[in-house]
Amino acid sequence: MFDRVGVVNANGGWCWFQDERAVVDPATGTALIGSVASPAGADGGARDGDVEVTVVDLASSDLAATRAVLHAGFEADDHDTAAFWHRKDGRWVAVYSRHKTDEFTFWRVSEPNDPTAWGPEQSYQWSEHFGSEFTGRGPGRGVTYQNVHPLGDKLYCFARAVNDDPCYLVSEDDGATWSFGGRLLTREKVGYVNGYARYTSGPFPKESRDRIDRVDFIITEYHPRDFPTSIWHGYLEGDHLYRADGTAVGPLGRGIEDPTPRAEDLTPVFANGTSIDGQVMTHCWTADVGRDESGRIVALFTARTDDELGLDVPRTTDIPLPHALLRAELAPGASEWQVTKVGDAGAQLLPHETDYTGLGTIDPDDLDALYFSTTIDPRDGRDLGVHEIFHGTTADAGATWTWTPLTEGSPASNYRPIAVPGDPSRRVVTWFRGQMASSQQYETEVVLAVGSR
Numbered sequence: 001m002f003d004r005v006g007v008v009n010a011n012g013g014w015c016w017f018q019d020e021r022a023v024v025d026p027a028t029g030t031a032l033i034g035s036v037a038s039p040a041g042a043d044g045g046a047r048d049g050d051v052e053v054t055v056v057d058l059a060s061s062d063l064a065a066t067r068a069v070l071h072a073g074f075e076a077d078d079h080d081t082a083a084f085w086h087r088k089d090g091r092w093v094a095v096y097s098r099h100k101t102d103e104f105t106f107w108r109v110s111e112p113n114d115p116t117a118w119g120p121e122q123s124y125q126w127s128e129h130f131g132s133e134f135t136g137r138g139p140g141r142g143v144t145y146q147n148v149h150p151l152g153d154k155l156y157c158f159a160r161a162v163n164d165d166p167c168y169l170v171s172e173d174d175g176a177t178w179s180f181g182g183r184l185l186t187r188e189k190v191g192y193v194n195g196y197a198r199y200t201s202g203p204f205p206k207e208s209r210d211r212i213d214r215v216d217f218i219i220t221e222y223h224p225r226d227f228p229t230s231i232w233h234g235y236l237e238g239d240h241l242y243r244a245d246g247t248a249v250g251p252l253g254r255g256i257e258d259p260t261p262r263a264e265d266l267t268p269v270f271a272n273g274t275s276i277d278g279q280v281m282t283h284c285w286t287a288d289v290g291r292d293e294s295g296r297i298v299a300l301f302t303a304r305t306d307d308e309l310g311l312d313v314p315r316t317t318d319i320p321l322p323h324a325l326l327r328a329e330l331a332p333g334a335s336e337w338q339v340t341k342v343g344d345a346g347a348q349l350l351p352h353e354t355d356y357t358g359l360g361t362i363d364p365d366d367l368d369a370l371y372f373s374t375t376i377d378p379r380d381g382r383d384l385g386v387h388e389i390f391h392g393t394t395a396d397a398g399a400t401w402t403w404t405p406l407t408e409g410s411p412a413s414n415y416r417p418i419a420v421p422g423d424p425s426r427r428v429v430t431w432f433r434g435q436m437a438s439s440q441q442y443e444t445e446v447v448l449a450v451g452s453r
Contacts, residue, residue, distance in 0.1 A: 216289060243267045386410050
């Protein structure tokens with residue numbers, strides 16, 4: 001399946017709420033991988049908090065890589081990973097932000113066909129939009145997670161911003177400049193933040209398509225440690241937000257003071273407390289979503305299984321909270337999602353993050369395939385001791401799976417795989433492996449695997 005596997009960055013990690021964090025450019029045969037260097041990793045004293053892009057020559061036998069720094073010493077936090085967009089003129093746009101420690105979205109534009117050389121950093125300040133609805137936790141606590149997707153003749157950057165709601169910027173010049181677009185959803189605050197969204201603008205490669213007219217997303221209501229979260233789905237088309245059945249929820253372009261829908265106004269994907277295979281699934285969290293040329297949509301999300309502690313889980317606990325990875329599919333023209341369990345994901349990744357897991361990623365060129373990071377062997381239920389990554393395929397919409405290990409016998413865990421989009425002729429997967437103490441302290445290296453289909 002893969003003929004080359006190698007380390008392409010000795011110090012890097014990422015969160016999973018930015019996209020595209022990694023992309024292949026088939027014209028140049030290179031892969032771009034965004035990551036943030038940790039002070040606990042290799043050369044951490046010199047690279048502490050660097051926002052980086054690793055550019056890999058996919059044709060090279062040793063996966064030769066060049067590392068470019070988008071912002072040195074930005075912030076030691078894996079939530080700050082850049083999202084990338086490939087412009088029609090061959091330039092790349094990298095968009096990134098800190099983890100709720102200021103109110104800016106930053107971006108840089110590369111030289112033509114050279115993602116190792118970048119122009120000056122620019123920024124958009126969200127402060128004026130916080131206004132009377134700012135939560136009052138002090139200035140500089142507002143913006144995180146950048147997701148760049150085309151919609152019609154514009155480019156959108158979805159971010160979590162005002163009131164910790166999903167909001168967005170809009171560019172009419174292919175990412176050269178950005179302006180405020182509106183707020184997508186809102187709600188009263190409970191706990192940490194409002195909703196965790198994953199977005200998709202459909203299949204790659206996008207360069208061959210004149211227009212992308214639809215963006216789908218899945219979202220929770222809150223953070224799963226604060227609320228028994230469910231999963232919801234909506235899509236953007238034209239200038240409106242819709243439910244899966246085509247019912248209009250409301251217009252886009254809402255100002256901060258305008259009435260705005262909630263997650264519950266969208267289509268339910270999966271309800272907290274639902275039983276699958278005899279397990280009660282609670283505290284759901286979005287992991288990935290993709291759409292193919294036929295209009296079929298597939299989503300991945302995690303959930304606790306048989307959680308007897310409910311919301312009484314302490315902020316930090318060593319009590320194992322077992323999780324599962326689940327898969328949801330929406331057939332073309334359907335309005336109800338079909339959900340199946342992929343496999344057991346093991347206990348929480350960190351004592352202070354009760355819903356972190358190794359995660360999974362959908363193959364962007366085959367929605368019936370995925371990669372799954374887990375401590376439980378999906379073939380026989382064995383405890384592996386560390387997170388290993390498995391490639392899974394299904395021929396019956398997720399009811400059964402065929403598994404092949406991508407990693408095995410690893411001395412350290414393998415986390416947060418990304419099936420990298422961009423070139424349908426190749427299989428390209430990246431992940432990071434090592435030791436993780438927190439989102440700010442991790443001793444991990446970025447690995448890339450490449451093979452032909």
